[in-house]
Amino acid sequence: MALFGGSNRSARSWLLARNLDFNARPIDLIDSPEGLRAVCDYLEGYRVRA
Template identity: 50%
Template sequence: MTPQIAAKKHNDGVLLSSAVAKIADLWALSNSKMGTVLGLSAATVSRLRSGQTKLDPSSKSFEAGQFLLRLFRSLDSVVGSDDTAAQSWLATYNMDLDAKPIELIDSFKGLIAVCDYVDAYRARV
């Protein structure tokens, strides 16, 4: 691996880790909840939020973080950057999804389903 590629991967990990930590703060997600979503321990998420560690670009956790960022950006555009509305939407039972979105994002399949749902809704707007 060339030094440029290694630097890019490092930067990708730092940037996504920072974004995921910010999303956790804005949506008031606990370290335990974020750990479930990302497939990490609560302690690792704590270190991630404090900047002591970063997501590895070659990991499933990085991929889950990318989908979480996609969900955040899509939902943010639908609710007009209202983080309280986003939290409310995530915590409210959705008849189309047959669950609360916040519960679905615990699995990779559920996270993708919620992303696809919000993206489809956004495309109608």
């Protein structure tokens, strides 16, 4: 949540928006173990840079 400034609205918007890096919406990817791992790795990469 810290990546989104603590905003539920921002986090939800990110999950529902098409992500160019994934060429998909994150919400659609997290239904599978592989997709969940990809989304978590993506977010972890941003967390580490922050």
